[in-house]
Amino acid sequence: MAKNERFEKVYSQGAMNITEIWVDRETGVNYVFHCTGNAGGLTPLLDREGKPVISPVVNR
Template identity: 65%
Template structure:
């Protein structure tokens, strides 16, 4: 799959065994928080103070 075809872009990553990542959906711009620990993990949209999803514009040159 080419880089331009990737729907999600990782914008932040922390940890190796206990991982926290922020992913941005290229189509909607919605930011998601992904958390994994061992064999368990989960993903949820990041929300602002008013409960609305955080939207980011992703440029093509970002990885």
């Protein structure tokens, strides 16, 4: 992985129905990606209060 890539995959499950969590390295915002067959979607990961989940940003 190149050092200048903005997004990092931190979680993945499934083979036909894929669910992944990606972290934006600049903002720390977590995103959920889900795909089944030819359809997929990406949305911010929210906590139970409806606020985006934000991971600490580590300078690399």
